[in-house]
Amino acid sequence: MSATLLEAKGLCAYYGATQALFGLDLAVEAGGITTLLGANGAGKTTALRALSGMVRVAGEIRFDGRPIAGRPVEQIVRLGIAHVPQGRGTFVRQTVEENLQIGAMTRHDHTEIATDIDRVYGYFPRLRERRRQQAGTLSGGEQQMLAVGRAMMLRPRLMLLDEPSFGLAPLIVQELFDILRALNREANVSILLVEQNASLALDLADHAYLIETGRLVIKGPSRDIRDDETVRRSYLGY
Amino acid sequence: MNWELLLHQVLAGLATGGIYACIALAVVMIYQAIDHLNFAQGEMAMFSTFIAWQLMNWGCPYWVAFVLTIAISFVGGLAIERIVFKPIHDAPILSHIVVFIALFSILNSSAGWIWDYTIKDFPTPFGTRSLIGNGLISAHDGGMIGVTLVLLALLYLFFRHTRIGLAMRAAAANPESARLAGIRVGWMVALGWGMAAAIGAVAGMLIAPVVFLEPNMMIGILLYGFAAAVVGGLTSPGGAVIGGFAVGVIENVAGTFIPYFGRELKLTIALVLIVAVLLVKPSGLFGRSVVSRV
Ligand SMILES: Nc1ncnc2c1ncn2[C@@H]1O[C@H](COP(=O)(O)OP(=O)(O)OP(=O)(O)O)[C@@H](O)[C@H]1O
Ligand SMILES: [Mg+2]
Numbered sequence: 001m002s003a004t005l006l007e008a009k010g011l012c013a014y015y016g017a018t019q020a021l022f023g024l025d026l027a028v029e030a031g032g033i034t035t036l037l038g039a040n041g042a043g044k045t046t047a048l049r050a051l052s053g054m055v056r057v058a059g060e061i062r063f064d065g066r067p068i069a070g071r072p073v074e075q076i077v078r079l080g081i082a083h084v085p086q087g088r089g090t091f092v093r094q095t096v097e098e099n100l101q102i103g104a105m106t107r108h109d110h111t112e113i114a115t116d117i118d119r120v121y122g123y124f125p126r127l128r129e130r131r132r133q134q135a136g137t138l139s140g141g142e143q144q145m146l147a148v149g150r151a152m153m154l155r156p157r158l159m160l161l162d163e164p165s166f167g168l169a170p171l172i173v174q175e176l177f178d179i180l181r182a183l184n185r186e187a188n189v190s191i192l193l194v195e196q197n198a199s200l201a202l203d204l205a206d207h208a209y210l211i212e213t214g215r216l217v218i219k220g221p222s223r224d225i226r227d228d229e230t231v232r233r234s235y236l237g238y
Numbered sequence: 239m240n241w242e243l244l245l246h247q248v249l250a251g252l253a254t255g256g257i258y259a260c261i262a263l264a265v266v267m268i269y270q271a272i273d274h275l276n277f278a279q280g281e282m283a284m285f286s287t288f289i290a291w292q293l294m295n296w297g298c299p300y301w302v303a304f305v306l307t308i309a310i311s312f313v314g315g316l317a318i319e320r321i322v323f324k325p326i327h328d329a330p331i332l333s334h335i336v337v338f339i340a341l342f343s344i345l346n347s348s349a350g351w352i353w354d355y356t357i358k359d360f361p362t363p364f365g366t367r368s369l370i371g372n373g374l375i376s377a378h379d380g381g382m383i384g385v386t387l388v389l390l391a392l393l394y395l396f397f398r399h400t401r402i403g404l405a406m407r408a409a410a411a412n413p414e415s416a417r418l419a420g421i422r423v424g425w426m427v428a429l430g431w432g433m434a435a436a437i438g439a440v441a442g443m444l445i446a447p448v449v450f451l452e453p454n455m456m457i458g459i460l461l462y463g464f465a466a467a468v469v470g471g472l473t474s475p476g477g478a479v480i481g482g483f484a485v486g487v488i489e490n491v492a493g494t495f496i497p498y499f500g501r502e503l504k505l506t507i508a509l510v511l512i513v514a515v516l517l518v519k520p521s522g523l524f525g526r527s528v529v530s531r532v
Binding site for chain 1 (some may be wrong): 414415457
């Protein structure tokens with residue numbers, strides 16, 4: 001059994017007076033890949049936003065044993081949690097390379113930043129070709145790669161990814177997921193992955209959570225969930 | 239056509255245009271950071287200029303007072319953001335307008351109360367003699383253009399080539415995403431206010447020898463600054479600068495050469511320009527509608 005890197009207990013989240021998460025328990029193992037599944041509006045994005053401090057929360061969140069619930073986003077990020085948001089969060093007017101430098105803004109090891117930019121280009125050669133280009137002119141897939149690259153520049157211990165496959169061609173999705181797997185293995189980045197594409201996510205992840213209207217439905221090893229015919233039929237739709 | 243007079247007016251226009259460019263740039267910087275027009279930008283610059291006058295009155299040499307005033311204004315701008323605007327940053331636009339108007343009249347009336355409303359002379363470090371030829375451009379006008387260009391170059395280098403400059407651009411462009419990169423967006427906004435106040439201070443000190451120092455000295459200039467910012471497009475710092483120089487030149491040349499316009503109607507030109515540009519191109523001449531693909 002490996003150590004728990006991130007743990008939420010009884011996590012509730014609120015948009016103004018509206019509650020969107022109702023006491024969610026969730027854990028991400030150090031070095032593991034966990035996926036969070038659910039239909040539209042189930043609260044997946046909200047769960048990620050709650051973990052990185054972007055919405056008002058109640059309940060307990062621990063990262064590496066430290067309580068982080070209620071802390072401002074910038075502080076949580078600086079602990080090593082990189083959040084690749086739904087919609088990618090591209091800085092459209094800045095160049096591709098500036099986007100990557102923005103991702104490294106919390107670091108001060110200048111030579112290593114240059115090395116890491118090179119490493120990102122190694123994973124995503126297409127970004128190297130477009131390094132001087134305005135990021136807003138990139139294709140959707142390229143912007144998604146850039147978002148992952150920007151998150152890598154933080155040298156995170158945990159990466160939260162919100163529907164990275166959204167709007168991408170199957171071939172590009174496959175490429176992206178291969179890179180996520182490589183990141184997890186080679187750079188020891190733990191991953192919490194939110195996905196609509198359940199079959200793909202279950203292939204990548206070792207643990208899975210399924211939520212519905214802000215509440216946990218089922219959790220367990222990905223294999224078990226994939227093999228559970230009822231769950232697959234009624235929730236995952238394949 | 240009197241070509242020498244024209245050249246003289248163009249150069250004089252570039253000199254005052256540089257001031258409009260600074261004010262426009264300060265307005266654009268704050269607009270980019272908080273999505274509101276700072277109506278008090280001119281009054282902040284006026285107040286800074288009074289501080290410089292006071293320092294010189296106490297015996298500070300010009301350039302010492304110049305640098306001290308920039309530093310004091312920077313801290314003042316930062317403080318205004320932290321104390322007044324940070325707490326209301328989620329408030330609706332009307333609350334912002336009310337606070338801007340309050341800030342405007344507080345600065346205006348306290349300057350009048352401290353230093354009274356009589357017109358004061360403000361010194362120029364460049365002298366008033368002719369710089370080239372027979373009165374083509376005065377030394378002060380030349381100095382104004384020079385200082386403005388140095389200031390703009392420094393700002394360009396700061397925003398293009400420093401990490402903190404990039405962080406400020408990121409925070410203004412996409413605050414949520416900037417936060418997710420660990421950037422302290424609130425402090426970047428405060429820094430923007432500090433810099434805008436400092437830029438305004440430079441503009442105020444440079445224009446004061448021309449318009450004389452008094453609490454209402456910046457009202458017309460702010461209007462030109464707004465015109466420049468709108469002409470350039472509120473989203474484009476470079477556009478604001480070009481807009482500033484353009485408004486300065488147009489104002490001077492039109493004021494001299496268009497019959498009946500005279501000096502009296504010069505201020506109207508600013509308003510006509512704003513309306514004309516907005517009618518033709520609502521985002522301003524250089525305002526970009528973002529290029530993006532999904
Ligand atoms: N800014 C907001 N204000 C109010 N309610 C919100 C807001 N954002 C989300 N919600 C509500 O919270 C619930 C969960 O939304 P959330 O975006 O987390 O769903 P999701 O699982 O990510 O869906 P999708 O797969 O469509 O991205 C929904 O009922 C939604 O209407
Ligand atoms: Mg979502």
